[in-house]
Amino acid sequence: MRTLGRYIFREILSSAIIGTVLATCVIFLQGVGPLLGLVVRSSAGLGTVAWLFALGMPAVLPLTIPFGVLVGILIGLGRMSSDGEITAMRAAGVSGRRVVWSVMTFALMAAVMAGTASLKLAPLALRESTRLVHKLAATQITAEIQPRIFEEQFPDTILYVGDVRHAGDNVVVWRNVFMADLTPPEQRASGLKEKSAEPLVTVAREAVAVPDVENNRIQLSLRHASTHEMGKDAVASDAYWPRGEQVLEAAPPGQVRTRPILEMTTTELGRHTGPESPLRTEAQIELHRRFALPVACLMLALVGIPLGVSSRKGGKSAGYVWGVFLAFFCYHLSFISLVGLAKQQAVPVVVAVWTPNAAFAIAGLILLARMERGGRRDPLGAIWGRITETAAALRKRFGGRGQAANGRAVKMRLGVLPQIVDTYILSTFLFYFIVLLTSFVALTEVYNFFELLGDMVRNNIPLSKMFSYLAFLTPKLVYDILPISVLVAVLVTFGVLSKQNEVTAFKACGVSLHRLALPILIVSGLFSVALFAFDHYWVPQANRRQEALRTEIKGGAPQSYLLPDRKWIKGKGSRIYYYRYFDFTGGVIAGVTVYELDPETFALRRQISAESARWQPSLATWVFENGWYSEFKDSRRRSYTPFPVQTFPELNEEPSYFRKEVVPDKQMNFRQLDQYIRDLHQSGFDTVKLRVQFYRKFSVPLFALIMAMISVPFGFLVGSRGAMAGIGVSIGIAMGYWGVGVLFEQLGNANQLPPAVAAWSPDAVFALAGLYLMLRMRS
DSSP states (O other), X not given: OOHHHHHHHHHHHHHHHHHHHHHHHHHHHHTHHHHHHHHHHHTOOHHHHHHHHHHTSTTTHHHHHHHHHHHHHHHHHHHHHHTTHHHHHXXXXXXXXXXXXXXXXXXXXXXXXXXXXIIIIHHHHHHHHHHHHHHHHHTOTTTTOOTTSEEOOSTTEEEEEEEEEEEETTEEEEEEEEEEEOOOGGGSOOSOSSOXXXXXXXXXXXXXXXXXXTTTEEEEEEEXXXXXXXXXXXXXXXXXXXXXXXXXXXXXXXXXXXXXXXXXXXXXXXXXXXXXXXXXXHHHHHHHHHHHHHHHHHHHHHHHHHHHHHOOSSHHHHHHHHHIIIIIIIIIHHHHHHHHHHHTTSSOHHHHHHHHHHHHHHHHXXXXXXXXXXXXXXXXXXHHHHHHHHHHHHHHHHHOTTOHHHHHXXXXXXXSOOSHHHHHHHHHHHHHHHHHHHHHHHHHHHHHHHHHHHHHHHTTOOHHHHHHHHHHHHHHHHHHXXXXXXXXXXXXXXXXXXXXXXXXXXHHTTOOHHHHHHHHHHHHHHHHHHHHHHHHHTHHHHHHHHHHHHHHXXXXXXXXXXXXXXXXXXXXXXXXXXXXXXXXXXXXXXXXXXXXXXXTTOOEEEEEEEEEEEEETTTTEEEEEEEEEEEBOSSSOBOOEEEEEEEOTTOOOOHHHHOOBOOOGGGSOHHHHHHHHHHHHHTTOOOHHHHHHHHHHHHTTXXXXXHHHHHHHHHHHHGGGOHHHHHHHHHHHHHHHHHHHXXXXXXXXXXXXXXXXHHHHHHHHHHHHHHHHHHHSOO
C-alpha cells in the first residue's frame, strides 16, 4: 500500500474503531439488565463477570462492525473533502476513484473480522455463556427467598417465610416458616394408610438454611417445628419436634432458556437446512445471516465512498448522523422486515436476507460511476448545511444581538428570564432540544414500525391500528428519551458557542459560564417537574393502550392480566388460604383450605377444609359447605368437627381480596403503584421489584436536570475539539447513565440494596459528578 493508501487507511481506521466501540456498547447495554441481575443474585467474582460480559461481544460485532466501517469512511473521507484534500488530489491528476482501493481493502479486512465473529466466535461464545449462566443460576439457591411472599421456585413445594436474616458464610436464618408439600398423594412417603386429601404442611418457628450447591438443594435445620396431614376418613397425622433436619430440593438449573439455533456451529446449521428438518426455516435464516452481515461491510463501503468524497459540510457529526441513518435504519430495518416476512414464508429466505446487500451494492456502484461527473455536488453537506443555517437563522432572530427593541420583544415573548443573553442561550438550546427529541422519537417509531411489519402482515392487522399503536407509544418514548435529548442539546449548544468564540466574548464582557448555564438549568428543572406530571397523568394510560395493541399486532390473545389459578394467598392476620378454583363472578371458592397460625410461635392453631365456600354479603363472611375443621388443643392433640354448612365470622376477606390483578408498573402512576404494592404485600406476593420502580417514579424525572448539570462543563470543553468529541462525550455519558441505572436497579431487585437507595443512587452519583465538574469549571 502506497503513501496515499496508508494515509487514507489511517484516516478511516480511528473513526471506524470509535464508531464500532460506541455501537457495540449501546447495543450490549440494551440487554445487559437480566445478565446483571443474574450476576448480582449469584455474587459471582469479578473475573467471572468480566468473562461473561466478554462472551456477549462476539454476537454483537457482526452488527456493529459494518456500522463502524461506514462511519469511518464517511468521517475520514468527509474530513479530507472538507479540508480540500480531495480537491488537491484531483488537481494533482489523481482520480477520486483512487481512494476506492484503499477503502475497499479496509472494508475487506473488516468483513473478515465480522465473518470470524459471525461464523465461529458467536456460536461458541453463546454456548459458553449459556453454560456459565446455568452454573451461576445453580449458585443462587437461597438468594431469591424474600420474606412474607410465597416462593414457588421449588418443585411441588410452596414456601412462606415471615422474616429472613443473614448469619454469614451463606447461612440464612428464616423465622416463621410455612411449607406445603404438593406432591401427588400416591408419590408421597406418608405414614397414612389412606391417600392424603390435603397438602402435607410443615410449620416452624425458625429454620437455619444452608445452600448445598453441588446437589442443588437447601439443607434446613428446623426448630420448634411440626408437620400436619389430614387424610381421607378423618385420618390425621401430626408430628412435633423441637429440632429436626429437612431437605428442600431446588428447581434444576437446566430450566434456563437456551437458543439452540444461535448456538449451533455453521456446520450444524447446514445439516438442519434440509427439507426434512423441523427447524429448516430458522436454520436457513441464521445460516444466511451469518454470511450476509460480514458482506455488508463491503456493500456499505460502496455507498460510503462517494458520499464521503462528495461531503464538504457538516464534518464528523454529519458523517456520524448519516452512518446511523444508512447502516441502522436503511440497512438494518429493511433486513429485520424482510426476515420477518421470511419467517412467515411470504418471501424466500435467500431473497429476504440478501436483498439489503444487493440494494446497497447497486446504489454504491451507481454513485461510484457518478462520483467524478458529479464531483461538485455535496448531498450530505447540502442537507446538513440547511439544518445549521436554519439554526443560525433562528438564533439570530431570537437572540437580539444587542438591539434593545428586539431584546424587549423577545423578553415579552418569553416573559421569564430578564436579560437578552438568557433568551439567546435558551432559544438555541430549545431549538436543538426540540430537533433532537423529535428525531429520536421519530427514529424509534420507524424502527418499531419495521420490526412489527411482518407480524402486521401475518395477522392481517390494518395499518390504522399500527399507527394507533405508534401514537400511544409516543408518550413512553418522550418520557424515556427526554433526559438524553437534554444532554445532547446542552453539549451542542455550548459546543457551538465555544467553537464560534462566543463564549470568549461573553467572558470578556464579564458574563461567567455559570451565568450562561443558569437559564438551561432552570428550564431543565422545569422539564423534570413536567416529566413527573407527564408520568402521573398521561404515560400509564398510554402504556396500557400500546401494550394491548402490540399484543394484538403480535398475534397474542387479549390479556386480562389476571391469575385465576393462584393457589395460595396470605389472608388478614396470620391466615393462609389454599384453593383449587376461584369463580370470581359468583364469589365461590372450590376446594378451599384455611390455615390459621399463631402470630407469635407460628404454630398451627386451626385448619378449615371444605368442598366449597360462597361469599354471603349480608353476613359479610364466607359460608363453607361439606367440610370439617380442626382445632389444636395443645402440641399433641387436635379436634375434628365435620359440618354440612358452617360460617366463621372472623374470615371476612371479600372476593375482591383474592382477585390480584397483575399490572405492569409502567401502567400505573405512583399513587396507584403504592396502593398496588400494599395490596400485594398483604397477600404474600413479591413486591421488591415493584418497590424499586415506585421510587424510580420520582428519581427518573430528575435526570433531566442532572443531565443538564453534568453536560454543561463538557459542552464548554468539547467546543474546540469538534463535533465528534461532543457526540462521543454524549454517548459516553448516556451509556454510563444506562449502565449505572441498570446496575443499581438489579441490586435493588435482588434485595441487595433498599429499594429507595437502589432507585436514587444513580441520581446521587451523577448529581455529585455534575456539581463537582461545575465547581471545577473555570468560569
